[in-house]
Amino acid sequence: MGKIKGAIVVNTDRCKGCSLCVVACPKDVIALTAKAVNVHGYQYAEAVRPDDCIGCASCGIVCPDGCISVYRKKMED
Template identity: 75%
Template sequence: MSKIKGAIVVNTDRCKGCQLCIVACPQDVIALAQKKVNVHGYPYVEPANADKCVGCASCAIVCPDGCITVYRKKVEE
Protein backbone atom coordinates (compact mmCIF):
# COMPACT_ATOMS: atom_id res chain seq x y z
CA MET A 1 0.00 0.00 0.00
CA SER A 2 1.30 3.43 -0.91
CA LYS A 3 1.07 6.58 1.14
CA ILE A 4 0.88 10.16 -0.13
CA LYS A 5 3.67 12.47 1.00
CA GLY A 6 3.41 16.18 0.44
CA ALA A 7 5.78 19.10 0.27
CA ILE A 8 5.21 22.82 0.01
CA VAL A 9 7.33 25.58 -1.47
CA VAL A 10 6.64 29.16 -0.39
CA ASN A 11 7.57 32.10 -2.62
CA THR A 12 8.85 34.21 0.26
CA ASP A 13 9.26 37.34 -1.87
CA ARG A 14 5.51 37.44 -2.60
CA CYS A 15 4.27 36.36 0.85
CA LYS A 16 2.81 39.16 2.96
CA GLY A 17 2.42 37.15 6.16
CA CYS A 18 -1.39 37.15 6.30
CA GLN A 19 -1.26 33.73 8.05
CA LEU A 20 -4.38 32.36 6.33
CA CYS A 21 -2.40 29.27 5.32
CA ILE A 22 -1.38 28.63 8.93
CA VAL A 23 -5.02 28.53 9.98
CA ALA A 24 -6.04 26.39 6.99
CA CYS A 25 -3.36 23.69 7.45
CA PRO A 26 -4.87 20.66 9.22
CA GLN A 27 -1.43 19.20 10.01
CA ASP A 28 0.21 22.33 11.50
CA VAL A 29 2.97 22.25 8.91
CA ILE A 30 3.28 26.00 8.32
CA ALA A 31 4.55 28.64 10.75
CA LEU A 32 5.53 32.28 10.58
CA ALA A 33 9.29 32.71 10.18
CA GLN A 34 10.81 34.04 13.37
CA LYS A 35 12.56 37.41 13.00
CA LYS A 36 12.78 37.13 9.21
CA VAL A 37 11.30 39.46 6.61
CA ASN A 38 11.21 39.37 2.83
CA VAL A 39 12.44 42.04 0.40
CA HIS A 40 9.26 44.07 0.96
CA GLY A 41 9.62 44.04 4.74
CA TYR A 42 6.84 41.56 5.46
CA PRO A 43 7.26 38.55 7.75
CA TYR A 44 6.67 35.39 5.74
CA VAL A 45 5.60 31.81 6.36
CA GLU A 46 7.74 28.72 6.00
CA PRO A 47 7.24 24.96 6.40
CA ALA A 48 8.11 24.30 10.04
CA ASN A 49 7.06 20.63 10.21
CA ALA A 50 7.57 19.64 6.59
CA ASP A 51 7.60 15.90 7.35
CA LYS A 52 3.95 16.09 8.49
CA CYS A 53 2.66 17.47 5.16
CA VAL A 54 0.09 15.24 3.42
CA GLY A 55 -0.24 17.40 0.29
CA CYS A 56 -3.87 18.42 0.86
CA ALA A 57 -3.24 21.86 -0.75
CA SER A 58 -5.48 23.70 1.72
CA CYS A 59 -2.73 26.26 2.21
CA ALA A 60 -2.38 26.95 -1.51
CA ILE A 61 -6.14 27.27 -1.97
CA VAL A 62 -6.56 29.97 0.69
CA CYS A 63 -3.42 31.95 -0.18
CA PRO A 64 -4.67 35.24 -1.67
CA ASP A 65 -1.37 35.91 -3.45
CA GLY A 66 -0.68 32.41 -4.83
CA CYS A 67 2.60 32.12 -2.96
CA ILE A 68 2.39 28.41 -2.13
CA THR A 69 3.06 25.48 -4.46
CA VAL A 70 2.16 21.99 -3.25
CA TYR A 71 3.86 18.83 -4.47
CA ARG A 72 2.57 15.30 -3.86
CA LYS A 73 4.22 11.94 -4.38
CA LYS A 74 3.45 8.34 -3.56
CA VAL A 75 5.70 6.68 -1.03
CA GLU A 76 5.82 2.90 -0.81
CA GLU A 77 5.84 1.47 2.69
Protein backbone atom coordinates in the same frame (compact mmCIF):
# COMPACT_ATOMS: atom_id res chain seq x y z
CA MET B 1 -0.88 0.63 -0.10
CA GLY B 2 1.34 3.70 -0.41
CA LYS B 3 1.18 6.74 1.81
CA ILE B 4 0.85 10.24 0.34
CA LYS B 5 3.67 12.60 1.22
CA GLY B 6 3.48 16.30 0.51
CA ALA B 7 5.83 19.22 0.22
CA ILE B 8 5.28 22.94 -0.14
CA VAL B 9 7.38 25.64 -1.72
CA VAL B 10 6.67 29.23 -0.68
CA ASN B 11 7.55 32.18 -2.90
CA THR B 12 8.85 34.17 0.06
CA ASP B 13 9.29 37.42 -1.87
CA ARG B 14 5.57 37.53 -2.76
CA CYS B 15 4.26 36.43 0.66
CA LYS B 16 2.60 39.20 2.71
CA GLY B 17 2.37 37.24 5.94
CA CYS B 18 -1.44 37.12 6.07
CA SER B 19 -1.21 33.71 7.84
CA LEU B 20 -4.28 32.28 6.10
CA CYS B 21 -2.17 29.27 5.17
CA VAL B 22 -1.14 28.76 8.79
CA VAL B 23 -4.81 28.55 9.83
CA ALA B 24 -5.76 26.34 6.85
CA CYS B 25 -3.09 23.68 7.43
CA PRO B 26 -4.62 20.67 9.23
CA LYS B 27 -1.19 19.35 10.28
CA ASP B 28 0.36 22.58 11.64
CA VAL B 29 3.14 22.38 9.06
CA ILE B 30 3.28 26.13 8.31
CA ALA B 31 4.22 29.10 10.49
CA LEU B 32 5.29 32.67 9.87
CA THR B 33 8.96 33.37 10.36
CA ALA B 34 9.81 34.61 13.84
CA LYS B 35 12.56 37.09 12.97
CA ALA B 36 13.25 36.96 9.24
CA VAL B 37 11.46 39.22 6.77
CA ASN B 38 11.29 39.23 2.98
CA VAL B 39 12.36 42.01 0.60
CA HIS B 40 9.13 43.92 1.34
CA GLY B 41 9.57 43.73 5.12
CA TYR B 42 6.91 41.08 5.77
CA GLN B 43 7.28 37.97 7.88
CA TYR B 44 6.65 35.11 5.48
CA ALA B 45 5.25 31.59 5.65
CA GLU B 46 7.60 28.64 5.91
CA ALA B 47 7.29 24.91 6.47
CA VAL B 48 8.35 24.38 10.07
CA ARG B 49 7.31 20.70 10.15
CA PRO B 50 7.77 19.60 6.51
CA ASP B 51 7.76 15.88 7.36
CA ASP B 52 4.13 16.19 8.53
CA CYS B 53 2.87 17.62 5.21
CA ILE B 54 0.21 15.42 3.58
CA GLY B 55 -0.09 17.44 0.37
CA CYS B 56 -3.73 18.40 0.92
CA ALA B 57 -3.16 21.79 -0.81
CA SER B 58 -5.35 23.72 1.65
CA CYS B 59 -2.58 26.27 2.07
CA GLY B 60 -2.21 26.84 -1.66
CA ILE B 61 -5.95 27.16 -2.16
CA VAL B 62 -6.43 29.86 0.51
CA CYS B 63 -3.33 31.88 -0.39
CA PRO B 64 -4.66 35.14 -1.90
CA ASP B 65 -1.39 35.85 -3.71
CA GLY B 66 -0.68 32.35 -5.05
CA CYS B 67 2.62 32.12 -3.19
CA ILE B 68 2.45 28.44 -2.31
CA SER B 69 3.09 25.49 -4.63
CA VAL B 70 2.09 22.07 -3.30
CA TYR B 71 3.65 18.82 -4.43
CA ARG B 72 2.44 15.29 -3.73
CA LYS B 73 4.37 12.05 -3.91
CA LYS B 74 3.16 8.53 -3.29
CA MET B 75 5.53 6.77 -0.91
CA GLU B 76 5.88 3.00 -0.91
CA ASP B 77 5.36 1.18 2.38
